[in-house]
Amino acid sequence: MKVAVIGGTGYGGVELIRLLAHHPHAELSAVLSHTQSGKDLVEVYPHLTGIVEQTVHALDVEQLAETHDLVFLATPSGVSKDILPQLVEKGIRCIDLAGDFRLKDPQLYPQWYHHEPASDAYLQKAVYGLSEIYREEIAQAQFIANPGCYPTAALLGLIPILKAGWIDPHTVIIDAKSGVSGAGRKQSLATHFSETNENLKVYKLGVHQHIPEIEQILSNVGQQEVKITFATHLVPMTRGIMCTMYVQLNEGKTTKEIIDLYHSFYERDAFVRIRPEGVWPATKEVYGSNYCDIGLAHDQRTGRLVIVSVIDNLVKGAAGQAIQNMNIMNNWDETTGLNVLPVYP
Incomplete structure (x- = not known):
């Protein structure tokens, strides 16, 4: 399954890249960033040299819809509320790692996030992606509001x-x-x-x-x-x-x-x-x-x-749980790609 990461040059995005590199059912085929567009990914993160070597591109919704099945949005708060609806309307499943769809009451966003809310229809449709608690709802969802850390x-x-x-x-x-x-x-x-x-x-x-x-x-x-x-x-x-x-x-x-x-x-x-x-x-x-x-x-x-x-x-609090939710959405074993031992010491 072809997946893309929007906001792939932040910490949450690069953690998605790290974990997706080991996933047997998902192919990371696009890394998108407005601020780093045109750069090679290894220019931003040299530790990916010889492992994940792609050019970072700007977002093109039409092109993304033609070539991808699922998109992770690891953008700053207030950005995904405008991008995600465009992707969903094209039939792409989405997992939003920002906070733009977590709250059901739109009036809370100006107070707590200091930006305007997404459309109320999308706020109500969003499934909260706390994997262990809302597993059944996640399995049927078109897009997920990944929880905060x-x-x-x-x-x-x-x-x-x-x-x-x-x-x-x-x-x-x-x-x-x-x-x-x-x-x-x-x-x-x-x-x-x-x-x-x-x-x-x-x-x-x-x-x-x-x-x-x-x-x-x-x-x-x-x-x-x-x-x-x-x-x-x-x-x-x-x-x-x-x-x-x-x-x-x-x-x-x-x-x-x-x-x-x-x-x-x-x-x-x-x-x-x-x-x-x-x-x-x-x-x-x-x-x-x-x-x-x-x-x-x-x-x-x-x-x-x-x-x-x-x-x-960055893992259970962001990228790891997002991949766990992708697994649930696709009826895969939810530990797929995530069976990594903690790094110690």
């Missing part, structure tokens, strides 16, 4: 216990930390080496664009409005996200009972791994892979549950 880690950690009704949904606190690659490749003072090295800083308190995305899914799962406290931190490492989450239990469950619940919930999900009692996941343990690792502990003294969820923000 923070929401992937947070939601996979929270949904089982919320769906079981074992927590007070009004007590969700998410303390999240991400490596610098989550900010993308574009240069900025916030990600300058001198600003991030040997430094830990909080950012976007109360205004992070992933807040309404997490709340939307938790509210749907919990069948009531859920509001969260969400604190994001930038840590001096390249990849990885750790979400440490705190919720109040409303039932007297032991840690073992909670771990058993998670094992049962994710029993058919190859990419979610639950740690045994007293063992906590680390970002290095999922580095470069599509795994989400989860650790759990019930603090008997406070009645709170602590959930630790880790992912690689």
Whole structure:
């Protein structure tokens, strides 16, 4: 199957290229970028020399429709909302890694993303691509709104216990930390080496664009409005996200009972791994892979549950989950092309 990547010169795009190079059923036959058009891909990323050597082209919707079956959009926020509908109308299936189709309420986009929304018809038609939770809907979808990196880690950690009704949904606190690659490749003072090295800083308190995305899914799962406290931190490492989450239990469950619940919930999900009692996941343990690792502990003294969820923000938080969704859409084994061991140390 011929696939293309729009925005193929960013970190999410080049991670798609890396993973697609090992996929037995998908051929990457076009890499598109407005800013790098006309360059050879190896000029932008020399590590691809002798492996993926293509010229980067500008987008031509008509030509793309004639030659490709599926397109990944790894563009900056606010770009794919105009491109994706043109592709879908030509019969191309699409997976959008930006946030342009994640929220159902169009009024939220100016506030949280600072741009106008996509058409309401497309927002309502979009299928949210959290692979383990919406597998059946993804299998029938024409286009996917791939989840954000923070929401992937947070939601996979929270949904089982919320769906079981074992927590007070009004007590969700998410303390999240991400490596610098989550900010993308574009240069900025916030990600300058001198600003991030040997430094830990909080950012976007109360205004992070992933807040309404997490709340939307938790509210749907919990069948009531859920509001969260969400604190994001930038840590001096390249990849990885750790979400440490705190919720109040409303039932007297032991840690073992909670771990058993998670094992049962994710029993058919190859990419979610639950740690045994007293063992906590680390970002290095999922580095470069599509795994989400989860650790759990019930603090008997406070009645709170602590959930630790880790992912690689560029893989399970972006490109890996997008390929997992492509596999589901095509009725392929969803681990196809993604059976790579985490890189350690």
